[in-house]
Amino acid sequence: MRRVLDLAWLALLVFMAATWQFMPDLVGAPQQAMPRDQHMAVMLAVAVFGVWLTTRGALLVARLAPGLVNLPCRDHWLAPERREQTLADLGDRLAVLGLGLVLLFAGLHYRALQAAQPSWPQVPDIAWTAGGVALGLIFALWLLALMRRFGRLAPVTTPRPVRRSSRSRDLVWREVQPVWPLLVVLLPIGVGVGLGLFFRKADDHEAWLLTALPLLLTAALGRMVTEVHGDRLTWRFGWLPWPRWQVDLDEIVTAEPARSRWIEGWGIHVTSDGRLYNASGTQAVRLTLRDGRRLRLGTGEPRELLQLLKSRIAGD
Incomplete structure (x- = not known):
């Protein structure tokens, strides 16, 4: 950030x-x-x-x-x-x-x-x-x-385990979730309006602005990419290399299935259950970290993600 x-x-x-x-x-x-x-x-x-x-x-x-x-x-x-x-x-x-x-x-x-x-x-x-x-x-x-x-004291944490030397940074699993409302609705409307103004010889600034904004939003928020590597979990939005978030697998205490409410929407939100990163749907995985923080990652494949995380948290 x-x-x-x-x-x-x-x-x-x-x-x-x-x-x-x-x-x-x-x-x-x-x-x-x-x-x-x-x-x-x-x-x-x-x-x-x-x-x-x-x-x-x-x-x-x-x-x-x-x-x-x-x-x-x-x-x-x-x-x-x-x-x-x-x-x-x-x-x-x-x-x-x-x-x-x-x-x-x-x-x-x-x-x-x-x-x-x-x-x-x-x-x-x-x-x-x-x-x-x-x-x-x-x-x-x-x-x-x-x-x-x-506003509250830090929870008592368990000792951090020694990082296992056998772990690597190789990619193990990857999921790409499109943000369909942005790709199907906003992007075509924005590009269509911008091109329409351009061909009508309207104000150039207005045409470029209405065309560029949906393109930039799509590049920044058009998809959510979640990856599991040998030693960490990473996720990001869009096609840009940043912002990107990551959590070392040794920092994860528990991983469990969860859901997000429709009212919480898509994108990045601060909720009563920790931060939520979601691209579509309501399925998610809840992570509890050693420092007491909790977060939810939206996913269309919760079983696969949980299986991978639990096996690596356990050290298999």
Whole structure:
């Protein structure tokens, strides 16, 4: 997740630097307007230091001055024997918050751009409002997940077994699950609308935007790939190499059949039963890890996946 944040953060800075020349000479409300160069300097500074302070800066404070961190059960989670694991988990969670800030800054910048460039694709006011509400809800869910993760003491864990030298990283099993609503509905509609606008000689920006968005969504979310290797379990969405998640087989305590509710939907969700990664259907496998975390992986072949995991957890 941190790598995704770094790429999105870099893309934001490049986007802002490449489009500053299209900004009006004065930016903002008439009574509070500031020169373009001054506005861009402030926005770049906020984008750089705001994201850094929220992610890497917060982790630096947690590492150097744990007493300044406002974290539930702080003394327990930041004790020397747990600090590194806590900081690793906290870093991934702060990366999600950083991505939200990147989207916020990108939206604010584009809104100023579209006001100065009427020929560019215009996002309606209702869409900006909906986006703000969505970011607010995501932040609330993020905060609830943080409180739930660190609001209780770590469970007593069993000793970690010695990694078996006979295990390799060779691929043992692989499942690819298409996200059919995206492939069958969104992609054809998006490409069809974009091509229709293109052949009607509509605004080029609008045509490219409506064609590119479903293609990008499909590349990022169009399928779920789950793989079992000799020493680990990995899964990812789309055709991009990231984001990718993995769990060492030695970290798995139990694997059992489970189901997801239709209301939980598809994609990546934080639920009361841990994180859910699902592409289609309601069948899943629930994993319990040695650090107490639980997660569910959607699968169309739960028996095969469970059989492989149980045999390798047992050391066969």
